[in-house]
Amino acid sequence: MKTFEDLSRVGGRPSLDFVNTEGGHRNGPPEWLESYGDVVGWSASVGLLEADEVSDLLMEASAKPEEANRVFDRAIELREGLFRVLRSVREGREPAAGDLAVLDGELSAALVRLRLAPDGDRFEWRFVGGERALDRMLWPIVRDAADLLSSDVLERIEECDGDNCTWLFVDTSRNHSRRWCKMGDCGNRAKARRYYQRHKQSTRRTP
Ligand SMILES: [Zn+2]
Numbered sequence: 001m002k003t004f005e006d007l008s009r010v011g012g013r014p015s016l017d018f019v020n021t022e023g024g025h026r027n028g029p030p031e032w033l034e035s036y037g038d039v040v041g042w043s044a045s046v047g048l049l050e051a052d053e054v055s056d057l058l059m060e061a062s063a064k065p066e067e068a069n070r071v072f073d074r075a076i077e078l079r080e081g082l083f084r085v086l087r088s089v090r091e092g093r094e095p096a097a098g099d100l101a102v103l104d105g106e107l108s109a110a111l112v113r114l115r116l117a118p119d120g121d122r123f124e125w126r127f128v129g130g131e132r133a134l135d136r137m138l139w140p141i142v143r144d145a146a147d148l149l150s151s152d153v154l155e156r157i158e159e160c161d162g163d164n165c166t167w168l169f170v171d172t173s174r175n176h177s178r179r180w181c182k183m184g185d186c187g188n189r190a191k192a193r194r195y196y197q198r199h200k201q202s203t204r205r206t207p
Helices: 013-023 036-045 052-064 065-090 097-111 139-151 152-156 183-205
Strands: 114-119 122-127 157-159 168-170
Touching: 013 065, 013 139, 036 052, 036 065, 052 065, 065 097, 065 139, 065 157, 065 168, 097 139, 139 152, 152 157
Parallel strands: none
Antiparallel strands: 114 122, 157 168
């Protein structure tokens, strides 16, 4: 199975990290999720699935490859729909009805699995049952997306300023000044470009 150690988690929320599995360059490589197994592997790498759940799901998927492929298609549809909704929010546009319908559809599938479970002297929301449901990793993702979209954190979501980089993250900096997904990556590239342009201008001015 593909490992996801090299994929940075800059989003600050599981649903944003899921959106960022597209490699940072929408409509171009690298695409991290190319199969149902990749969706399982990524979900395990961010703690949405336990090791025993991974082996159960992969076994189930090999017994039901068509169903696994459908879940893979749904995962990508959810990811891209969520990306477009978040982008439209950032740009002050109305989200497309079709994209909201995708989120709503996945949310309905997830919410029927939610129960109140005792947790010490209080309760917590927990997904129950469906141990072999191939789409179980989508439940916490879409729930996190719905929480995000209905919270004040939404105003803090930024898209990286890097060329062609579409990674999203929650800007937790005090003065709301974070511009890059990773300073050491897109930030450095932009710095190098500015340096190059300044250098080019100054050499042009030299007689
Ligand atoms: Zn970036």
